[in-house]
Amino acid sequence: MLCAEGLQVCRGGCPVLSGIDLQLRPGELFGVLGPNGAGKSTLLGALCGELAPSAGRVLLDGRPLAAWAGRERAQRLAVLPQSSTLSFAFRVDEVVAMGRLPHASGRQRDGEIVAAALAAADIAHLGGRSYLALSGGERQRVHLARVLAQLWPGAAGQVLLLDEPTAMLDPLHQHAILQAVQALAARGVAVLVILHDLNLAARYCDRLLLLAGGRVQALGTPGEVLQPEPIRAVFGLEVLVQRHPERGHPLIIAR
16 A cells, blocks of 8 residues: 655745645545646655655555665556656567566566557557657557556556556547556556546546645545535636436536
8 A cells, every 4th residue: 555644745945745645545546636736746756756755754555665675666666657758769569568677577478468558558559660650649558558567467555656647648548548547456456647637537536636736625536526616616617517327427517
């Protein structure tokens, strides 16, 4: 389990994230919402150890992140940042295979896992292509396949952190990617995903954290968080909230 206790992050002496307490539960898809500048990416950076907290701490299975050896931590914790850059003409399957570097599972097993991750990200047909020849959305799916391969097939005790994985994707692949992530969570992985689309968050997430100004504005189920008043207070947007006619989750409609 990954948890944050009293987490605060400062930049230039000013807090940009304050008073964050949360636990990522095994098998849960946990969504983070908020306007630009709310502190979402800062939160992810602190949770993965990229940013040092000014106060509070982040624990993985009760141990501070810094207490984990790099390879051991990489077997348990995978991160997809907001943007991933790669300037060499690796084949797509080679990029995805980089996710297997923390493991010693053998070439044959790694090949099977890479193939499964490519299929999960709906890019099996791109396996032999040059990464540099791909569109932005295709590259995004390649990097998602890489972090899926890092944790594949997924188990309790593992954590996946995703920063806007649906950015640059068409509607079909937004759903396909979140379904792949949801399937990983169903195997026991604790998943945190930063999203901007309120309806995608309502459809796929088990719990939601609503951030503004680096502080928690709401935390709970989609039905509890995605209400007109907190949405208006945080986003300045007037909305109607209805029930999805088939699935029952909140459906957000801008007025």
